[in-house]
Amino acid sequence: MxxxxxxxxxxxxxxxxxxxxxxxxxxxxxxxxxxxxxxxxxxxxxxxxxxxxxxSIEELLHDIEDETMAWVTTALDQLLMQPDAAGVEHVIEHICRYIADNRNHLQVLMSPTADLDFQQQLLGLIYSRRSVAEQMQPASSDPAEAQMRMRFAVSGSIGLLQYWLATDLAAPPETVAHIIFTMGMPGAR
Known part of the structure; x- marks a missing residue:
């Protein structure tokens, strides 16, 4: 800190x-x-x-990571307050624009050579929000299946964002957001 x-x-x-x-x-x-x-x-x-x-330099890095995690927490809260699919897609676009605006930091933080603890913290934060699973995946009679679908959608979304950052944002934020939205929320197309 x-x-x-x-x-x-x-x-x-x-x-x-x-x-x-x-x-x-x-x-x-x-x-x-x-x-x-x-x-x-x-x-x-x-x-x-x-x-x-x-x-220390590590403390400086943790400060950068903490600021990013605080922003992600706020974005997740906004995502969970959305009553409909259009609102969810809008928040995902907002997240993608934030990534584009902060590409220099996020290209390093999300790269394979970065602090993997940060990336695990990010995933843990998303996975800890049960509401994210409920919002991203349709109701399922099998809770284990719903959890697996949510983990697949989140991991795939993170992987897509890492790819997008590695390609120096070759696609516009709206395109990436739409792909995450349609792939992560089946039936919301």
Missing amino acids: AKELTESRRTRYTRKAMQDALIDLMRERPLGSITIKALCEQADVNRSTFYAHYD
């Missing part, structure tokens, strides 16, 4: 610069080989500024 500092515009700017620098460096090399010196040079901050905000 990032150190508690007054949340001024300058603090937000400095943290964002360090986050962006870490993501840029993670594109080139594994987290374990990134030094604080290299991060500070990339972010154009001095070491004391880094240590005023974070204790």
Whole structure:
């Protein structure tokens, strides 16, 4: 967790610069080989500024991951409040636009070389929401089958998003959202 500092515009700017620098460096090399010196040079901050905000590079990465998880939690809550399929597809489009807008961070966070714990946390968050299963899959007399269908739909959606990020967003967000919607919610076409 990032150190508690007054949340001024300058603090937000400095943290964002360090986050962006870490993501840029993670594109080139594994987290374990990134030094604080290299991060500070990339972010154009001095070491004391880094240590005023974070204790370690791992803490900085966890800050990035926590911000992403908080956004995903809010998006899931919005998804679960939708009364109809049109609303669900709209929220999925919103999620895809967020991914497009934050592609630099998410391309690294969702890549095979990233922290797999983050990706597992993401899946765990989605799977822990029983309502997601109920909303994504039609009522089934067999709860085990409904759970398997939901896991397939979520894992497939995550895989599609990873592919989309790996191709540098070759398709527009609306197209990806529509594919997730139609594949994840049978009968909602």
